[in-house]
Amino acid sequence: MNRIKIHLDILxxxxxxxxxxxxRLDVVLHCEYSDKRYNLSIEPVSPTRDQELFEDLLFKKLEQQVLENPIREFEITLFDVPEKIQQLDFFEPRDNTEDRWRRLISFxxxxxxxxxxxxxxASHFPEQSFRLVTDWPEDFKPQDLVERQDEALQIKSVYAKALASSPRPSLLLEKPQALSTGEVQKLRFVSSLPSERIESAWWQISVQDLKNRDYYFALSHQGxxxxxxxxxxxxxxxLHGYFD
Known part of the structure; x- marks a missing residue:
């Protein structure tokens, strides 16, 4: 890694x-006593000039390799793209939350x-109403939570604090899990009336596609x-989800 870092500094x-x-960064390691090669490819979720990130990712890749021979030589190929022009405020820290998120998701x-x-x-049923994306949302901003005690107050930045009062769970199963009669009998339903009803569109032709659901809050025997x-x-x- 020390041998490679000298060339990374130059690149x-x-x-x-x-x-x-x-x-993307490609590294090819050539063995001393055989024709075997080790191909390592490093590609963060988005182009960056963060050399430390590339070095950390490469180090993790090298740790996972079991070398059969000493390394005779290596090749480094760096694929570059134009940078995004961004005007930063004078007081804005260079290592912001978005940068830390990109490092985390790259690992x-x-x-x-x-x-x-x-x-x-835009989907009618909960399990189809979201998808996982890795890009940092443009409108993702923290909301300040103000805690007051006597004459003092403290401001905390809180993300997605509306989940605390959400009528739907924060942990949703990707596919609803069917419960047996015995498992249902162990549940304690909070109310006898459904909290929400979801029905398929009236123009559904196939009977198999029809979905009519009554949602309830229930407590398990673990609480x-x-x-x-x-x-x-x-x-x-x-079972469709759990509340935090």
Whole structure:
């Protein structure tokens, strides 16, 4: 890694001078006593000139390699793109929340972990009403929470604080889970009337596509607050989400 870093310093200095960003970094390691090669590819979620990010991702990749021979030589290929022109305020910190998010999601992507923001979709049913996106939302801004005690107050930046009063759970199953009769009997429903009713559009032709749901709040025997619904067509009860 120390041998490679010297060349990365030169490459990223050239990027700085050309006002360009690095999109992908490919490193090929050639073995000493065989023709075996190790191909490593580093690609953050968005182009950047953050050399430290590329070095961290490359170091993690190198840690996972089991080398059969010493490395005779290596090749480095840097794919660059034009930078996005952004006018920064004089007092704006360079390492902002968006930059830290890109670093985090780049590490997650390299470890085959899926993460991101839930973006609302125009769909009638809850499990189809969102999708996962990795881009930083343009309108994602914190809302200030003001806590008052006696004559003192404290301002805290809170993201998505509306979830606390949301009628729908913050943890939604991707696919509703059917509950057995025994599992339903163990639940304690908060009310006998549904809190929400969702029905398929009247122009649905296929009977199999019809969905008629009555949603309820229920407590499990562990004390969890659940979001369940009853299919009004076949009377099957499904678990659809958990409240924090």
């Amino acid at each position: 990223f200095a050239r990027l700085q001078g050309l006002a360009r960003h690095a999109q 997650a992507k390299q470890s085959q972990c899926e993460m991101g923001f839930l973006q609302m979709e 969890q607050l659940l979001w369940v619904f009853k299919d009004r067509i076949n009377s099957q009860v499904y």
